[in-house]
Amino acid sequence: MTAEVRFDAVQHRFGSFTALHRVDLTIAAGEFIVLLGPSGCGKTTLLSILGGFLTPSAGRVLIGGRDMTHVAPKDRPTTTMFQDYALFPHMSLRDNVGFGLRMRGIGRAARNARSEDMLDMVGLADKAGRRPHELSGGQRQRVALARALAVSPDVLLLDEPLGALDLKLRRQMQEELKAIQRRVGTTFVHVTHDQEEAMAVADRIVVMNQGRIEHCGTPQEVYLRPANLFSANFMGEVNRIPVASGGATPLGPMPFGQGTLCLRPESIGLAGDLPLGPARLEEAAFFGAYLRCHFRPVAAPGMRLVAHLPQGLHLKVGDEVALFARDPVILPPEPGAVA
Numbered sequence: 001m002t003a004e005v006r007f008d009a010v011q012h013r014f015g016s017f018t019a020l021h022r023v024d025l026t027i028a029a030g031e032f033i034v035l036l037g038p039s040g041c042g043k044t045t046l047l048s049i050l051g052g053f054l055t056p057s058a059g060r061v062l063i064g065g066r067d068m069t070h071v072a073p074k075d076r077p078t079t080t081m082f083q084d085y086a087l088f089p090h091m092s093l094r095d096n097v098g099f100g101l102r103m104r105g106i107g108r109a110a111r112n113a114r115s116e117d118m119l120d121m122v123g124l125a126d127k128a129g130r131r132p133h134e135l136s137g138g139q140r141q142r143v144a145l146a147r148a149l150a151v152s153p154d155v156l157l158l159d160e161p162l163g164a165l166d167l168k169l170r171r172q173m174q175e176e177l178k179a180i181q182r183r184v185g186t187t188f189v190h191v192t193h194d195q196e197e198a199m200a201v202a203d204r205i206v207v208m209n210q211g212r213i214e215h216c217g218t219p220q221e222v223y224l225r226p227a228n229l230f231s232a233n234f235m236g237e238v239n240r241i242p243v244a245s246g247g248a249t250p251l252g253p254m255p256f257g258q259g260t261l262c263l264r265p266e267s268i269g270l271a272g273d274l275p276l277g278p279a280r281l282e283e284a285a286f287f288g289a290y291l292r293c294h295f296r297p298v299a300a301p302g303m304r305l306v307a308h309l310p311q312g313l314h315l316k317v318g319d320e321v322a323l324f325a326r327d328p329v330i331l332p333p334e335p336g337a338v339a
């Protein structure tokens with residue numbers, strides 16, 4: 001029902017192009033892991049290697065401690081759920097969900113009982129006799145999940161499973177996916193390029209870039225303590241302030257070594273332990289939960305700081321306020337990175 005996954009020095013080349021450089025990653029049994037990164041970073045390649053649809057150019061894949069590198073997809077304890085659901089239009093939901101069990105020679109009565117349990121789990125018990133075209137997109141997605149889990153895989157692979165849903169439904173399905181994963185305890189490996197989705201569902205996020213893992217950690221770790229500028233930027237908006245050796249910055253001296261000071265918009269405010277000096281409010285927009293403000297520091301008018309302040313502050317464009325920050329992250333200089 002669940003298993004540990006290990007990628008051991010996995011590399012993949014398509015001809016002369018290296019899609020995965022050298023990936024070492026251990027996923028605990030029962031963990032919800034999200035592979036996150038921009039288009040082309042190698043997420044699907046890594047997932048395909050785990051599912052057995054691609055054989056890596058080098059390295060090994062272990063599932064539950066067993067070397068699966070050269071084992072065919074159908075002989076692995078994995079199932080894959082794709083974005084397009086791939087439901088059979090002419091079959092009832094019960095038969096769709098029971099399809100994998102039928103392929104394994106499970107008799108009708110046991111199959112139907114399992115299908116109905118699975119449909120119950122995804123909240124569609126009363127629709128077992130319906131056909132896929134009678135369902136909404138979100139419901140079809142739930143059927144695909146029920147079908148993937150019906151065969152009791154140790155590891156479920158999800159390739160952009162919510163990509164076809166509108167934003168509101170996506171958010172709702174993320175919560176359901178997470179709740180179902182907790183209930184079944186199966187290891188989930190989920191691919192997305194949406195950082196909010198990653199944070200909503202993951203126990204740990206693997207941030208990928210150009211065939212490499214940039215950072216792997218809990219949503220809090222990758223958001224609040226990014227390992228590098230790529231992860232900091234990819235996980236959300238960040239203000240970047242260059243720090244020269246000796247702690248010199250355009251805002252005055254600061255107690256940091258050379259690098260880039262990264263501050264999330266919600267870490268900048270009118271109180272905090274790191275003074276940023278006076279700044280002039282240039283623009284403010286109401287975003288419901290917060291006020292999104294652009295400030296020009298008096299000491300560095302060429303720089304712009306974005307801060308999310310609590311709404312209800314009576315600030316006007318042109319006002320000058322003393323800004324402070326919390327949760328500073330200082331990242332070392334990187335070759336080629338623009339601070």
Ligand SMILES: Nc1ncnc2c1ncn2[C@@H]1O[C@H](COP(=O)(O)OP(=O)(O)OP(=O)(O)O)[C@@H](O)[C@H]1O
Nearest residue numbers: 014017019037038039040041042043044045046193
């Ligand atoms: N069959 C192939 N032949 C050649 N190059 C490929 C092949 N499949 C993928 N690639 C390349 O390998 C890189 C990684 O592709 P991959 O599909 O893993 O990226 P991804 O992170 O999943 O992107 P997306 O979010 O767009 O699906 C890309 O640069 C892609 O162009």
